[in-house]
Amino acid sequence: MTTAIITSFVCLVLMSPTLLPGKGLVKTGDVHVVNEGSQGNGPGIFEEYDETKNLQQRLDRLDGFAQFLKLNPSFQAYLISYGGRRVCRAEAFRRAQFAKNYLSKVKSIERNRITALDGGYLDEWGVQLWFGAQGEAPPTPRGITGRPMGQISKNCKPKRTKRKMHGS
Amino acid sequence: MSTQNAVPLTPAEVEQLRTDLANLLRDHVCGNLVSAVFNQLSSNTGKKAFSADAMEIFNAVEKQGGFGRRTLVATAEGGSTVGNGNAFININFFVSPEPMISASNGRVILHELFHIGSGTNSDYSHFEMAQAAFDVAQAQGFTSLGVRPSGGDPGGHDRANSEIFNSILFRACHVR
Numbered sequence: 001m002t003t004a005i006i007t008s009f010v011c012l013v014l015m016s017p018t019l020l021p022g023k024g025l026v027k028t029g030d031v032h033v034v035n036e037g038s039q040g041n042g043p044g045i046f047e048e049y050d051e052t053k054n055l056q057q058r059l060d061r062l063d064g065f066a067q068f069l070k071l072n073p074s075f076q077a078y079l080i081s082y083g084g085r086r087v088c089r090a091e092a093f094r095r096a097q098f099a100k101n102y103l104s105k106v107k108s109i110e111r112n113r114i115t116a117l118d119g120g121y122l123d124e125w126g127v128q129l130w131f132g133a134q135g136e137a138p139p140t141p142r143g144i145t146g147r148p149m150g151q152i153s154k155n156c157k158p159k160r161t162k163r164k165m166h167g168s
Numbered sequence: 169m170s171t172q173n174a175v176p177l178t179p180a181e182v183e184q185l186r187t188d189l190a191n192l193l194r195d196h197v198c199g200n201l202v203s204a205v206f207n208q209l210s211s212n213t214g215k216k217a218f219s220a221d222a223m224e225i226f227n228a229v230e231k232q233g234g235f236g237r238r239t240l241v242a243t244a245e246g247g248s249t250v251g252n253g254n255a256f257i258n259i260n261f262f263v264s265p266e267p268m269i270s271a272s273n274g275r276v277i278l279h280e281l282f283h284i285g286s287g288t289n290s291d292y293s294h295f296e297m298a299q300a301a302f303d304v305a306q307a308q309g310f311t312s313l314g315v316r317p318s319g320g321d322p323g324g325h326d327r328a329n330s331e332i333f334n335s336i337l338f339r340a341c342h343v344r
Contacts, residue, residue: 040242
């Protein structure tokens with residue numbers, strides 16, 4: 001029953017109007033240099049997922065990240081979404097927004113602690129879950145910006161998550 | 169004690185960090201990369217690592233300046249070197265046995281162990297760490313590494329190389 005409710009909510013989040021392109025995605029620029037103390041540790045990668053991970057494995061990583069953020073309430077979350085060689089229009093954006101919505105709406109992490117970043121393009125698409133201490137500059141994406149290395153398909157529709165019904 | 173402002177971690181917290189580290193190093197991909205990076209740092213910089221075994225460095229820190237917690241504009245900090253005999257690590261996060269959190273915390277500790285793991289009186293900078301990690305990762309067959317780090321700023325404020333190092337460390341050391 002709980003799984004069915006969560007899965008339904010994920011579907012709802014996926015179809016949310018906040019997924020419209022042009023909202024909330026931050027383009028990053030040059031390398032940030034901050035004073036972080038003598039030999040401090042800058043932002044770190046908590047986890048990442050890509051096409052090799054199924055939906056449940058992706059959610060497991062987001063769940064673990066949410067748990068980590070609740071344990072460390074002063075930390076900020078950075079979701080860096082990369083497009084691959086062959087991408088749909090706004091695909092990386094949708095993935096970043098899905099992760100942001102899941103963390104905020106399903107796992108109750110404050111939205112102002114979560115920043116979605118356009119990582120540019122890599123060979124394969126992927127989403128990295130980074131964290132940083134309060135006051136630190138966000139991590140720098142390492143993808144190629146501008147035109148993708150491959151092709152952008154025309155407005156292909158995102159796959160809908162199949163609703164699974166489980167008896168209780 | 170590590171620094172004036174830090175609160176010492178409890179024995180249970182230190183033990184959890186030790187477990188976090190041990191779990192990462194038990195994976196042969198991670199263990200091999202970590203020990204090779206310590207060796208690479210020795211040869212690249214001329215500053216010999218205290219050990220190529222991160223757990224030995226962890227144990228040395230425990231006996232020297234120890235582990236503490238304090239609020240930082242960073243997730244953790246390391247000070248001095250094991251070679252100096254007073255190395256310490258302060259963290260700015262809470263420990264947990266949850267596997268993904270444990271792995272993440274273990275990587276942060278590893279990052280700091282690299283900084284202070286020199287057997288000399290001079291620590292390893294982010295630039296030196298990123299370059300050594302790049303060299304080892306390339307030799308071990310990691311792909312899509314980008315270009316070899318070729319510059320850094322002194323003083324440990326080098327965010328770009330810190331992130332390069334963290335990215336390579338994550339690729340070798342994560343929950344599989």
